[in-house]
Amino acid sequence: MSEILEFPHSIEQEIERMIEMERGICLLCGEFCTMRLGDGKPTLYLYCKACGFQAYIRKEQGILQYGSFLKAFLGEKSEAWLGGGGKDEHR
Numbered sequence: 001m002s003e004i005l006e007f008p009h010s011i012e013q014e015i016e017r018m019i020e021m022e023r024g025i026c027l028l029c030g031e032f033c034t035m036r037l038g039d040g041k042p043t044l045y046l047y048c049k050a051c052g053f054q055a056y057i058r059k060e061q062g063i064l065q066y067g068s069f070l071k072a073f074l075g076e077k078s079e080a081w082l083g084g085g086g087k088d089e090h091r
């Protein structure tokens with residue numbers, strides 16, 4: 001409970017912001033990667049420039065799974081990311 005107070009955003013807000021910025025987390029190397037949600041359709045596309053990982057999720061179930069992954073990942077990393085003033089890595 002108290003961990004949320006340490007950060008300017010909740011994990012949900014952070015994920016929403018990442019969706020707006022079309023930014024996801026690579027499942028392979030854990031770097032930021034391109035993430036695009038389908039227009040009206042339950043699809044999610046991931047592409048990582050760092051390692052070349054590419055994925056296309058076609059079912060809502062899979063997208064929800066990816067959402068759970070993001071939450072867990074951000075939960076672990078939020079201290080490093082949000083505490084550091086938000087470093088921006090565009091490659």
Ligand SMILES: [Zn+2]
Nearest residue numbers: 026029048051
């Ligand atoms: Zn990667």
